[in-house]
Amino acid sequence: QAQLVESGGGWVQAGGSLRLSCAVSGPTFSNYFMAWFRQAPGKYREFVAAINRSGGSTYYSRSVKGRFTISRDNAKNTVYLQMNSLKPEETADYYCAAKAGGVSDGAGRYDYWGQGTQVTVSS
Numbered sequence: 001q002a003q004l005v006e007s008g009g010g011w012v013q014a015g016g017s018l019r020l021s022c023a024v025s026g027p028t029f030s031n032y033f034m035a036w037f038r039q040a041p042g043k044y045r046e047f048v049a050a051i052n053r054s055g056g057s058t059y060y061s062r063s064v065k066g067r068f069t070i071s072r073d074n075a076k077n078t079v080y081l082q083m084n085s086l087k088p089e090e091t092a093d094y095y096c097a098a099k100a101g102g103v104s105d106g107a108g109r110y111d112y113w114g115q116g117t118q119v120t121v122s123s
Contacts, residue, residue: 001026001027001112002024002025002026002027002029002032002098002111002112003024003025003026003112004022004023004024004096004097004098004112004113004114005022005023005025005114005115006020006021006022006094006095006096006114006115006116006117007020007021007022007023007117008020008021008117009093009094009117009118009119010118010119010120011120011121011122012086012119012120012121012122013121013122014086014087014088014121014122014123015085015086016086016121017082017083017084017085017086018083018086018119019080019081019082019083020036020080020081020083020094020096020117020119021078021079021080022034022036022078022079022080022081022096022114023076023077023078024077024078024079024096024098025077029074029077030053030054030074031053031100032053032098032099032100032112033050033051033052033053033098033099033100033101033102033103033104034050034051034070034072034079034096034097034098035047035048035049035050035051035070035096035097035098035099035104035105035110036048036049036050036070036079036081036094036095036096036097037094037095037097037107038090038092038093038094038095038119039092039093039095039116040089040091040092040093043092045095045107046061046092047061047105047106047107048060048061048064048068048081048094049061049064049068049069049070049081050070050103050104050105051070051071051072051079052102052103054074055071055072055074057103058070058071059103059105061105064083067083067084067085067086068081068082068083068084069081069082069084070082079096081094083119086119086121087121088121088122088123089121090119090121091119091120091121092118092119093116093117093118093119094116094117094118094119095113095114095115095116096113096114097110097112097113097114098110098111098112098113099111099112
């Protein structure tokens, strides 16, 4: 069973950048399709970005495409989310998730989740 631990959240001014990391322990990291989701208070958990097992294919929500970049280092068992040009409405808890199989933007399809890291973007 995989265990996921996010880090890198914090406070940033609008227009700023943050880099989130998700360290994965347990069975072979390279077997997992990885994703980032976020959840603001009172809102549903929202898909942000995903990356396939090799790192060769990435997927983004329309709202973050061009500003966020997901990547992974299979040697370090870590997935990253570089977030640029952050907006106040992107204030949320950001979660890392892992699943077997292929691409999905549905939170219910993911098998393992981290505890989340909080991102606050001030205006």
